[in-house]
Amino acid sequence: MAAGVGKTYRMLQEGRQAQTEGRDVVIGYLEPHDRPETAALAEGIAVVPRLHAQHGTLELGEMDVDAVIRRSAELTLIDELAHTNAPGMRNEKRYQDIDDVLNAGIDVISTVNVQHLESLNDSIAELTDIRVRETFPDRILEEADEVVLVDLTPEALQKRMLAGKVYPKERAEVALQNFFRVEKLSALRELALREVAEDVGARRQSTVLDPLSTQAVAERVLVLVTPEPRSQRLLRRAWRSAERLGAELDALWVHKPGKPLTEEEQVSLAALRRLAIVLGAHFVEEEDGDLVGTVRRVVYERGSTYVFLGTPDERRWIEVVRGSLVSALVRDLPGIDIRVVANRADRKELRP
Amino acid sequence: MNALLVVLAVLVVALAAALVTLLVRRNRRPRRLPVNRGARRVLVAFSGRLDSTVVDAAIRIARADDAVLVPAYLLVVPLRYAEDSPLRDEVEIAMPLLEAVEHAALRAGVPVDARIEKGRTLTHALKRLWEVERFDRIIAPAPTNGHGGFTEKELAWVLTHAPAETVVLKPMPTAA
Numbered sequence: 001m002a003a004g005v006g007k008t009y010r011m012l013q014e015g016r017q018a019q020t021e022g023r024d025v026v027i028g029y030l031e032p033h034d035r036p037e038t039a040a041l042a043e044g045i046a047v048v049p050r051l052h053a054q055h056g057t058l059e060l061g062e063m064d065v066d067a068v069i070r071r072s073a074e075l076t077l078i079d080e081l082a083h084t085n086a087p088g089m090r091n092e093k094r095y096q097d098i099d100d101v102l103n104a105g106i107d108v109i110s111t112v113n114v115q116h117l118e119s120l121n122d123s124i125a126e127l128t129d130i131r132v133r134e135t136f137p138d139r140i141l142e143e144a145d146e147v148v149l150v151d152l153t154p155e156a157l158q159k160r161m162l163a164g165k166v167y168p169k170e171r172a173e174v175a176l177q178n179f180f181r182v183e184k185l186s187a188l189r190e191l192a193l194r195e196v197a198e199d200v201g202a203r204r205q206s207t208v209l210d211p212l213s214t215q216a217v218a219e220r221v222l223v224l225v226t227p228e229p230r231s232q233r234l235l236r237r238a239w240r241s242a243e244r245l246g247a248e249l250d251a252l253w254v255h256k257p258g259k260p261l262t263e264e265e266q267v268s269l270a271a272l273r274r275l276a277i278v279l280g281a282h283f284v285e286e287e288d289g290d291l292v293g294t295v296r297r298v299v300y301e302r303g304s305t306y307v308f309l310g311t312p313d314e315r316r317w318i319e320v321v322r323g324s325l326v327s328a329l330v331r332d333l334p335g336i337d338i339r340v341v342a343n344r345a346d347r348k349e350l351r352p
Numbered sequence: 353m354n355a356l357l358v359v360l361a362v363l364v365v366a367l368a369a370a371l372v373t374l375l376v377r378r379n380r381r382p383r384r385l386p387v388n389r390g391a392r393r394v395l396v397a398f399s400g401r402l403d404s405t406v407v408d409a410a411i412r413i414a415r416a417d418d419a420v421l422v423p424a425y426l427l428v429v430p431l432r433y434a435e436d437s438p439l440r441d442e443v444e445i446a447m448p449l450l451e452a453v454e455h456a457a458l459r460a461g462v463p464v465d466a467r468i469e470k471g472r473t474l475t476h477a478l479k480r481l482w483e484v485e486r487f488d489r490i491i492a493p494a495p496t497n498g499h500g501g502f503t504e505k506e507l508a509w510v511l512t513h514a515p516a517e518t519v520v521l522k523p524m525p526t527a528a
Contacts, residue, residue: 122432229420229463229464229465229466232465232466232467233450233451233454233466236447236450236451239443239447240447243440264390267484267485267486268465270484271465271467271485274467274468274469275467275468277436277438278427278438278439278443278468278470279438279443280438280440
């Protein structure tokens, strides 16, 4: 979230835990920030010596990537993922060093503040009036096996600062007047929480979960659309329900193979895709002759809990001969709520 | 012989009854409003609010043209957001308005095909919509009592750039 919340400390705790489990752990780079508690926790974990680089009058200690790779521990702890290396180092950025270490088959635990995430750069500048220059690409977060949020309330962080646990006292006072004001820290905290929540959601979506775990998490709405005008309203109705449920929304169109779309259908389909973007829904297209089977598979893959569909346009005799679509869905999707959204045009036919 | 005639008569009566039942059932089945292939399309574009007199007039025009009414809510995406950002709050405003227009049109027997279109400005959103869809007539509402509708400048732009016959609807000042 921000400096001083305890990221390095948490990383070291994870390292120690791994060590007690018998894994070979080393510190590739540690930024102790002169914090005695952090230094104490690092004791007993082997450290790969730093490379010293001269930058003007400054002597900088950088991570020695080659030495880390040569040491070939099972797990390497590398602090400050967004750091920019001194000129002349193997890579310009530390996240590139970490890529190299990972490519060598070594697991890495690293730390980073939310304000360094590239996609949040503009929002952070707006919220804090500070443009963060050291950024890292979002793909790093996406590729991580696990993202752990180290959370601390703004008030608790300020207390830590006032107690001199983050920066020396004179520096802490200046920081509290600037970047570390409650409103800025609250905004950063919200961003960090949201980012991790989105990451968890994305992971859930990108992996095929077993049915038990899909049932354990939040609601997810799937709406079955077809390229025709009435699906606009159907998608909007499903969105409203998804909003009330606080659920993600997926729109599914199952295209029969070998059935080309008319010009009108192409226009309707494009309009549905645009509407899905406006609504923040995911538009899924599948080509399959088996509608019910495809819906079943998509429900399973995406962990849907609700299925919305429009009034099926079935003639009575088709319903008698082939069976009703709604009945088939109810039968094939046990434990899933199914809602049929009526066509408003039919309403005038309603008689008492 | 007589028995055979009786059986035949019963069969004919049963068949006729079944046929009538099927026809009655079929007639009772709710049907969607028919949309002719290649039907004319009348666009009524709006944002924020829509005067009911504009809705009525648009429905009358669509009905007279035997056309599909396309009510389009135009969303403006602020520059600080990417153009593909979902706009929840704006959509919340658009939803009931589109529902109301759809309901009114369907009550009047006019088929509807609603849209939500977005752009950096109202005219940008409008341009994007008519670039990808065909319209035979475009209805642009002017403000009523200074509220809603396109501004004078936007209306001038619509009249200059619209790819179809354009109707500017200005409700009576007292109508709002």
